[in-house]
Amino acid sequence: MGGSQRSSAFNLRPKGRSSLRKGSACALACFAIAAGGCGSSSKTASGPKFQHLVSRPDLRPPSVTIEVASEGAAPGYVFIAPKKAVRQEGPLIVDDRGQVVWFHPLPLGVADFRVQRYRGRPVLTWWQGHSKFGRGRGNYVILDSAYRRVALLRAGNGLAGDEHEFTITPRNTALITFYEGRGDVIDSGFQELDIATGRVLFEWHALGRIALAESYAKRRGKAPFDYFHINSVELGGDGNLLISARNTHAVYEIDRRTGAVLWRLGGRRSTFDMGPGTTFAWQHDARWRSPTTISLFDDGARPQVEKESRALLLHVDLRRRRVTLVHAYTHPKHLLSTSQGNMQVLPDRHVFVGWGAEPWFTELAADGKVVFDGHFIKGADSYRAYKFEWNGHPPGRPTVVAHKSGDGRVTVYASWNGATSVSRWQVHAGATPAEMKPLRTVERAGFETAVELRTDAKFFSVGAIGPSGTEATSGTVASG
Template sequence: MATINAAQPTSEAEAKIVAGIPAAQLLNRSRVAVRVRNLSLALGATAALLGGTTLVLSQAQAQTPAFSVYPVPGTLTAGEKTTFSFRGGTASSLGTITVRGSESGTHTGKLLAHSDGNGVSFVPSKPFEPNETVTVTTDRDIVGATDGDFKISIGDLTTRKARPVELPNVGRGNVQTFATRPDLEPPSVTVTTAKPGRAPGLVFLAPKAGRGQDGPMIINDKGQTVWFKATPGKIPADFRVQQLGGKPVLTWWEGQLFVGDGDGVGQVYDTNYKRVATVTAGNGYSFDLHEFTLTPQNTAIVLSYERFKRDLRPWGGPRDARIVDNIVQEIDLRTGAVLFEWHSFGNVSPNESNVQPPTGRGFEWEYFHVNSAEVTPDGNFLISARNTSGVYKIDRRTGKILWRLGGKKSDFKLGKGVRFDWQHSARQQADGTINIYDNSAAPPTRKSSRVINVRLDEQAKTATLTRAFKHPLGLLSASQGNVETLPNGNLFVGWGSQRWFTEFDPQGNVVFDGRIARGNDNYRAFRYPWVGTPATPPKVVATAAGGKVTARVSWNGATEVARWELLGGANPNALTPLGSANTGGFETAVTATAKPAVVAFRAYDAAGKVLTTTTPLKPASGS
């Protein structure tokens, strides 16, 4: 069962509705368990365990709907902590369920209602055994089942092997330092182009692997840091603005990176830069870095990379080996229930891979490498897989592949210039076309990476290139990268391992371009409007020497400060203005000819409204 761990309030005043969702509904593991135990009261139905093995719900509705179930019937590599999610009706319409493992025997369990009222999860009270077959019997119409009955297989889950972790703090790139925040050392950022026609908003990056600190970073169009949060010992990725409960939030993934995939959590912060939730993957799986998308239905789309022991001889590999199964999940953020789950293994043959199977015993085969997933307007899923050079549309109800674009088994005839390789970030657009970040490496198949827009004719089964943009420097990124459409029609591109980020207008002209310091890379880059008001106060340092005082101030994440006014006086109750300066980036300095005993700063917005006044402090003696 997935969990969403809300930030615990430290006082009654903090236990308020955050992002439209009461904090009490952002459940951690223990509170999820309580909700499951009390589910019969919440549903108004009577639940009974008959013989300790079969769950019977009375008050069944006269009209019993067809249910989709996840994992879908026939899944080959389910986890030992798998739950069964039934979508398409309420618990009272589900009827009788019996769950039996071929090795672990019959399973009792609890029911967890989905927050949208359109489903329920059966949560077994004990885990399953590796390599066993689980039989589920029902008296309802289940998609993919026979007379309501179906089976899944539990895989032999194992750990990562022969995948070294990236070393931190490497390279020779420049690092930023601040007198007011000596605890922050983000990598430097340089903006080389900022022309009229760019979209409004700030730029969102998650630099990693270079000198200085890794962490989510917001910059303005001058390349100045607006907000930075160090993630010591963890790698950040996919940092952006999303909506939770109809309100803007910051989201990112953070965790351990194992070269091509990761194991971590999703973080959600509000406009005051306070953590409101931590999201994990469901059914005991790891949470990979490649996707953390919130939906308008208050669900999260997440990915997992799981290793299972598998005989690879059918595909030319060794008998004693491991297959990397990529898993797409949709998580109910109010309950932690898994609402959808899809596995690459069993749905996409390893024969489609462009990566050869391992030859040595015990090694793994990452044949698929999912790197983006989204819910399409028709409710199905669009996913991208780097190692097959394919984009797939998945039927939500059945888990079956509706079509393939690209790769060895494309259902579409690719028009001139459409072919893409080792791609990332497949996103369906409002007009039905698909944007793709075409790495074309590695190994290279073109001289440069590019972003493309492809129009599909699903009747004629053709794919046509409508436009393709490259970076002026001809960047070729071996990994990572994304492309996002902005509200004004521009495209914002992160060049992945090449550390650049670029904004194109609809004609392909570069209107904004920048880069992170050498040695760093950045999984995805975004531009969004964002208004941040930090809950923490500004930081101030001041020195006095030779009849002058110099003070510096920073307010990490404050987006609305236009001007800082330096105040000084004989005591905190006798402060008068000494000077002022427009905001000068992350840190602003003001020097005045005066000998105040104490100083403070007052922040003003563009309209002249006072935003805050800092606590007075005594300047240090300078030399």
């Protein structure tokens, strides 16, 4: 197996199933800033289902509510791709107050939005395309920190790229999943692709290696039988591949050279003795966390076989062929996800869970204490949810809108979609565009900062101020 060659060891914790715990130097102006701030442990008040941004009316992301935001939470932003009951689908980054950092609406469905590394640099990645019956046909996108496209990748050998996995490996290749109809059966598998050329380096099919009898799924009339349903692929430290198949309730180790199944964990033909609390059903997102630790998201539903979904850490004894429970994380609302979901281990060993069909995301300390918890609108979901640090430097200019409200009052709205280093906005105003002068500098207050002024100026612009000074200046607009 080469287990000792896998990634560095994960700090194991005692096993157990735990629930989560819950104006001015010049007499021209005076101002007020509209901010959506919240205390470190207070709830962000719920508002409309969709956000309305004065400076960017073309963006209508779903509102995000933060229920818990502890000072002990890891740094970083939340990465989701809400779909279904939303006005616009697309990759969405929000901060620890639920404020938008970057939103990119698309006419296609989006899944598996996250930060990865390509050629030594952080990039944004996602799948985009059309999905039907939980199987996708689309392609894979890589953007750099300026939100410029680096690559658009497609599955090879005439297959359609599926939504379930897009992982960039340390050798700058991509692991992607596919589904393919074969008579009355749906085959599924994965490819490893060279990102630079699109060449298929390795391809694996379940059909012919995994028997139909291993499936827990039921045939539905004349519909093709989706007996396997692959939903994650990961390259192990020994070069072999770890995959998860929802409909067989099993995780498999695949030999990278021959494609042979080296072992099964879970399911009808498990190679391992499954200890108390380690069995799972309809699971997603199996990952190596150490040479002897695997994480996965145990949906436990559709059809329901468990009371609630769990994010699991499992200790895998490869020599003795035994699996024991390290930790099981559940939500205080006892969420039961009927599809999707993932579990991420953060650099500080906190665990970040996306609850799949349930529109929640949660960060827990290693002992199970909730340190961050949020959700978006009911009826929507995100295939996975992640937390990452990210430095975005969008091209172009900030956006500004100025609205008159009577009695010499003007409200200036400033935003810059995707900019992460802006800490302040400087408002410039003048009777004409040629007479613009700095009027007021204010702290940034979320994606869009509203600055209320008392002034007879007719033209306005804003400058985005970051660590190195003014980073960019908007165009000039007239108040209306």
